[in-house]
Amino acid sequence: MLNQSEEEIQVIIQHWIRIFNIKLGWIKNFDRLVVNYATIVFILDTFRSSSKLLKTFTGHTNCVNSIDYSAFDGAELICSGSNDKTVRVWDVEDNEQIQLFNEHSNSVYCVKFSPHHYHNYRRYVICSSSFDKSIRFWSINNDEELKIFNGHVGAVFGIEFSPFCGGRYLCSGSGDKTIRLWDLETSKSLHAFNGHTHYVWCVAFSPLQRNDKNDNNKSNNIGLIGGNGYTICSGSFDKTVRIWDIETTKQFLEFKGHYDYVRSVKYGSNKLKIHVRLWDIRSGQQIQVFNGHKKWVNAVEYSPFVINNLKIGDNTNVICSGSLDNTIRFWDIRSNKDELHVIKGDDQEDGGICCFKFFELKAKEKQSKSSDNLDYITLCYGSGKGRVRVWG
Secondary structure, X not given: OOOOOHHHHHXXXXXXXXXXXXXXXXXXXXXXXXXXXXXXXXXXXXXXXXXXXXXXXXXXXXXXXXXXXXXXXXXXXXXXXXXXXXXXXXXXXXOEEEEEEOOOOOOEEEEEEOHHXXXXXXXXXXXXXXXXXXXXXXXXXXXXXXXXXXXXXXXXXXXXXXXXXXXXXXXXXXXXXXXXXXXXXXXXXXXXXXXXXXXXXXXXXXXXXXXXXXXXXXXXXXXXXOOOOOEEEEEEOOOEEEEEEOXXXXXXXXXXXXXXXXXXXXXXXXXXXXXXXXXXXXXXXXXXXXXXXXXXXXXXXXXXXXXXXXXXXXXXXEEEEEEOOOEEEEEEOOOOOOOOEEEEOOOOOOOOEEEEEEEEEOOHHHHHHOOOOOOEEEEEEEEOOOOEEEEO
């Protein structure tokens, strides 16, 4: 390795990071090595100076509430769910819609590609949640509905696949004030978490286990799922963010501070209305508030970018927020000063940012910008008027 040129080392490190999703701090002796080279690719200034609108997908006739990206077997697909009651699948390279699922009887709130179905059965499957109180699974291979989960007695909003057990488990938040945990293999609801006093709008699984040795409550009626310590985070219209222990099925943490509905949560951050708030799970305290949006914030994400060649823990030090004010704003989590960068949607055609997602695109049109033919970071967002746009 020491005899390799610096350029070759950079390529090798970049490849390892993308293929295995290595995060800083995960391997102690690897930490500084990755800092030196990974930031060359993911530095925010590069994206800020060169990014532009690459593609626009049209077809939805109402707000796009959710998008997801898949690169299984080299096929680059985007799926989207909308208030027009449809789930659509788009081919990124060919820039066209390739499938339409329209069996929901009300707005589609969330869509996710299922890692479980692909890795276990080599099937391309999309999971969608809807205001019609159902969770549905769609086969792209066979252009059909595979199954329906009925259990919630209210609209189903956020859904998330488990980061453990190959995505076998699914959690869902509902207008019935509960979070449900589902087993995809048995198609059964394993548990309903109760505690919120209003709609549960968003949910997220913890990326790492919670190692709480002082927790002697072992009233586990689910069984050990994914290992001891995994948690679910939920955001609600009751203005709280709560964290639930999957093993004990108990709530063990509650964050209060929002003065309006919580519509998006990510581990390490959550948001609502005009403000984006950052919480410390260890202390239970709010540590940052980011102000700048002029309307509701619909989505937050940790970005893949860094600034000043620094990463904090397992997350990058730049978070992003998308709002009905038609902007996506980039923030330094170490400071609550003005945003680092702003992407502004089309005022006439977009009608606000409803959702967005970062992914690493392999499409051919960017190869002319870089001779190394590596992936590049792309931002895709869904708009209030039905357009899906790709920036990169």
